[in-house]
Amino acid sequence: MLGFIKKDLLMIKSNWKFLTILFIVYIFMSFSNQMDISFILPFMSVMVMISTFSYDTLNKWDNYATALPNGRKNLVKAKYVATVFVIILITLLTTILSILISVFHHDPVNFNELLITIISSIFATLLVQFIMYPIIYKLGIEKARIAIFVLVFGLVIMGGIIINCFDLSFIGKYLNIISDYLIIIIILLTIIFYLISYYISLKIMMKKEY
Amino acid sequence: MNNILEVKNVNKSYDNFALKDISFSLPKGMIMGLIGENGAGKTTTIKIILNLIKKYQGNVQIFGLDNSQNEKEIKEDVGVVLDDSFFPDILTAKDINIIMKGIYQNWDSNLYNTYLTKFNLPNNKQIKNFSKGMRKKLEIATSLAHHPKLLILDEPTSGLDPVARSEIIDIFQEFIQNSECSILFSTHITSDLEHIADYITFINNGHIVLSETKDEILEQYALVKCRKDEFEKINKNDYLKYKKNVYDYEVLIANKNEFKKKYDIKVIDKITLDDLMVLMIKGEE
Structure with missing residues (x-):
């Protein structure tokens, strides 16, 4: 599987010029308070990984990979491992950046708040990616882009309707009760989503006909 | 194995x-x-x-x-x-x-x-x-x-x-x-x-x-080139496919030696895989 992970990471590395420019733009926007640092993580991570899917599709890599030893399984496994690797890397960068921004603005660094912001960001990002991956494996990247857009758009509208129509103050109460365990709960939920998404993607790939 | x-x-x-x-x-x-x-x-x-x-x-x-x-x-x-x-x-x-x-x-x-x-x-x-x-x-x-x-x-x-x-x-x-x-x-x-x-x-x-085997194919199969009157004398069971050209007929045969014994047709060319493919796909029966 190592080879497949290296392939995704080398592809990301090949795009380093573009990613560096993007990161510099984000840094500039964050320093000038135009964008919250916690947005960088999901944007960068999703974009980086989606670009690997696009390049794979362009060169029909999945076809070729399936002809390699354990290709179907390792193809999927590597994508999920590479995603975690990318998240860790971008998290480290954003954490350092957040601290630097606070120092730059002479604000005290609130590590507790920072930790919750970053973990929530990771959770939200991975959640989006874990929903996306099975859809990409099932429909292909082109159709999946539309499906994901519709899905996210639908979820936002549904969320809006629910917030407007129902009294959700009880959620706040529950959040207060579990606040001490919030980080652990988020980590556990992330792992559960990771495993569910991985097994669905794997099942799709194992049955796929080329 | x-x-x-x-x-x-x-x-x-x-x-x-x-x-x-x-x-x-x-x-x-x-x-x-x-x-x-x-x-x-x-x-x-x-x-x-x-x-x-x-x-x-x-x-x-x-x-x-x-x-x-x-x-x-x-x-x-x-x-x-x-x-x-x-x-x-x-x-x-x-x-x-x-x-x-x-x-x-x-x-x-x-x-x-x-x-x-x-x-x-x-x-x-x-x-x-x-x-x-x-x-x-x-x-x-x-x-x-x-x-x-x-x-x-x-x-x-x-x-x-x-x-x-x-x-x-x-x-x-x-x-x-x-x-x-x-x-x-x-x-x-x-x-x-x-x-x-x-x-x-x-x-x-x-x-x-x-x-x-390629050798068997190139040995046994052949391309007969003949006139219309010569083609009409060939039994249908003795060829696989044929193609009618402007001046002659190209006929694909699967047993060169037997064909030579049976018919007095001079031009029996060695077959190429290209000829074989084209005649088998596009030729008439």
């Missing part, structure tokens, strides 16, 4: 195309050319052999093992070139070396680099900046560098100029020097096969027209 590859009674149906009862076998130390026009079923057959297509009827054995039950074990010893799929083209030849080390147990970086040098392929250039021929050579170098016992190549020489094709053919001949190794090689450039193939399997419209 004398056959490195055995395909038995393989059937696969699509809405507008079907592979029908495909059977052939490839002995050790031999090169088999899989020929047929575009859309005849060559790539589908190769995909079934490689388990890229899983739902089909029939049986495929490689190295005496079932291709789906022993997939990983088999693929460690199979080198592959597919028609239009490879590594993402933002990667370099150097990247492929790093990646493949983590995929094949027997990956040989030295051998890979030897092929890169032999083919004049740059290590640090992105594949997207390669010419079509360079890309094909890289695919072939990649397929050979883990010391496979079986090479399965879908159109490996398409897009190559005659010099590059000749280089590749030489590499295949070197590969086959090891009598344990075999090559299954689909192509529509049949002249390549006339140089190196031991067996020819001809697929047309999803079914096998013939699967024989």
Whole structure:
């Protein structure tokens, strides 16, 4: 599987010029308070990984990979491992950046708040990616882009309707009760989503006909 | 186990195309050319052999093992070139070396680099900046560098100029020097096969027209060129197909010696695989 992970990471590395420019733009926007640092993580991570899917599709890599030893399984496994690797890397960068921004603005660094912001960001990002991956494996990247857009758009509208129509103050109460365990709960939920998404993607790939 | 590859009674149906009862076998130390026009079923057959297509009827054995039950074990010893799929083209030849080390147990970086040098392929250039021929050579170098016992190549020489094709053919001949190794090689450039193939399997419209040794084919089959009056004397059972030209008839026969004894027709030419393919596909019965 190592080879497949290296392939995704080398592809990301090949795009380093573009990613560096993007990161510099984000840094500039964050320093000038135009964008919250916690947005960088999901944007960068999703974009980086989606670009690997696009390049794979362009060169029909999945076809070729399936002809390699354990290709179907390792193809999927590597994508999920590479995603975690990318998240860790971008998290480290954003954490350092957040601290630097606070120092730059002479604000005290609130590590507790920072930790919750970053973990929530990771959770939200991975959640989006874990929903996306099975859809990409099932429909292909082109159709999946539309499906994901519709899905996210639908979820936002549904969320809006629910917030407007129902009294959700009880959620706040529950959040207060579990606040001490919030980080652990988020980590556990992330792992559960990771495993569910991985097994669905794997099942799709194992049955796929080329 | 004398056959490195055995395909038995393989059937696969699509809405507008079907592979029908495909059977052939490839002995050790031999090169088999899989020929047929575009859309005849060559790539589908190769995909079934490689388990890229899983739902089909029939049986495929490689190295005496079932291709789906022993997939990983088999693929460690199979080198592959597919028609239009490879590594993402933002990667370099150097990247492929790093990646493949983590995929094949027997990956040989030295051998890979030897092929890169032999083919004049740059290590640090992105594949997207390669010419079509360079890309094909890289695919072939990649397929050979883990010391496979079986090479399965879908159109490996398409897009190559005659010099590059000749280089590749030489590499295949070197590969086959090891009598344990075999090559299954689909192509529509049949002249390549006339140089190196031991067996020819001809697929047309999803079914096998013939699967024989190349020498048998070139020995037994022939192209008769005759006038209309001579053609009219030939019994329908004595030829396979014919083509009517402006001034003469081209007639495909399957038993040259018997034909010579039976008919007094002077022009009986040696057949090329191209003639055979064209007449079998386009000729009249």
